[in-house]
Amino acid sequence: MGYTAVKGGQDAILAAERLIERILVAPDEAAIEVRQVLSQLGAAVERVLSEGGLYAPVLAALAFKQTEGDSSEAAFLLRAYRSTLPRLANAEPVSGDEMLVVRRISSSFKDIPGGQLLGRTRDYTQRLLDFRLLEGDPRLERRPAGAVPPGPIGQRLPKVSATMRSLGWMAPLTPKSTEPFDLTREPLQFPVSRSAWLQALARGESGAMVCLAYSAQRGFGGDGGHGTIGELRVGDLPLRVVHPLIGEPVTVGWFRATEVEMFGRTTAPTAPSSDQSPVQYGMSYGLVFGQNERKAIAMAMLDSSLQSGDGTGPAADPEMVLYHTDGIESTGFVEHLKLPHFVTFGSGLQLALERKTADPSLAGGRS
């Protein structure tokens, strides 16, 4: 039966749906609960909500469970759900130095004001399979019964970039009053503003971003993305909206984020008279939902190569980077090749056959 058989389509879809709604398990096997995904598969949840572009940990955990751990598909579920939500208010801008930090490192300096805080990381562990986890999990630490999950537990720490600025090694921050681009309401149009590309990268697909950043690092175009991590911090940022009645910003929640500030692209000071410093460092930036460090670093590297504006190589080409790092779009279009194409294929075939009849030396057509 072809998959466009006149009566077959509906039946086939319903049969496929019945199959996907069944998961074969052992007689005594327990179902994975959404709260287990949330607390025990945090990295997966944070990747999904970051690429989905919706900070909803419970829904991200649900999506991960529903898709049997297919993180692309889970991010897609979340992104689609996002389309059903009306925009009620815009959050107030929040600065990275308001983050309640649980981990922060700087690769640029041995010691930094406030200190390095290694925090929860797998960076310096030995990557060995832990066979103890085949049975049970000694890592689980149980909260006392009835205790609610703690709120933000981090601490505020000064930013390394603030130190760079006070030393005159980096241009002062110039607050912008222009409204940022809104990727969820407007399509990208080239040339794009920096706020647009930062938004696109913030919800980009981690693997695609790492790939392009890596290509720049290996010298395949771009500016080499050769900055140094001035600071990578992980922690919670406040979500503030202006209260509709009192007109004052109020904190309505917190969200986990990873922020990367990369120092690079040394430039001569633009106004030497105002500054005695011999150099000024440029900065590139990455900010993503959740603890997604490799994505945040890749984002800062791509921000760097896009800022360079020389357009040489894939990582420095805005259309290349921004059109091809959205996982929802790339996976969708690649997989759409599974759809029937017999009309277009047939049209090409017909042309090829006609040409072959006319001149047997010609074969093959374009469809």
Add this chain to the structure above:
Amino acid sequence: MDLRTLASLGSGTGYNFGFLDELSKKAVRRALLKAIAIPGYQVPFGSRELPIARGWGTGGLQITLSLVGQGDVVKVIDQGADESVNAVNLRRLIERTSPGVGLTTFTREATIIQTRHRIPETPLQAHQILVFQVPLPEPLRVVEPREEETRRMHAEADYSRMWVALYEDLVRHGRITRAAGYPVLVNGRHVMSPSPIPRWDVPRLHQAEFLSLFGAGREKRVYAVPPWTDVEPLAFTDHPFTVERFDEPCARCGSRTSYLTVIPDERSTRVVCSDTEYCDEHLALQEASR
């Protein structure tokens, strides 16, 4: 939000009519009005993600969901077939999210027809809207990969590279080898991709009685051909545009006037109508007259 509240959303009642929120649907309609005002021009729009994958009809679907209302009757086809799995799936989504909207497979009954890669054989009327799903809206992409540059080319009506590409094709192959998605000039101004419809369908857009809307969700563009608009395939006067030619009639209904699709058997091939509804109707007429 606690888990129980979230679970209650799963009943399917937690969604707005037409899935998208009203402001988003309004934004799509505004883009469509602009598209109709400038025939063949690709209007950028804030394409939303749908519960259907990018590249599977999200552009057409956003148009349909933004336009559909009580009293509308929707038909969805894929490659001409109502029962193609993707058409069925899109129709189910419309059904699930737009309660009260009629669904049909009969071309004549429909007020909105969403299609992938075909125009129904039954001639459409002035009150019907044809919504095309478009994978790659930019006809100039074959000669220029960069969006910024192709938008400049459209703005200045600079289609020289397109003409050169067609000419080179002609010189190299003795004919233009573009099969489906043949580029057209709309209203004497914009070069447009008619979406990957076969060449057979291209002349049927010219001075058509009905409104054609084109949606490219992943590429975030909509465009339109209003009724009674010139749609001319790009061709040379001494090498005119031709459509697919079929030597045999439909093996099922005997039609000699519809677009046919090849079905390979063990040793031979047979051809049948790609428009399944037309084929059914034609077959019923044949049987009735017997």
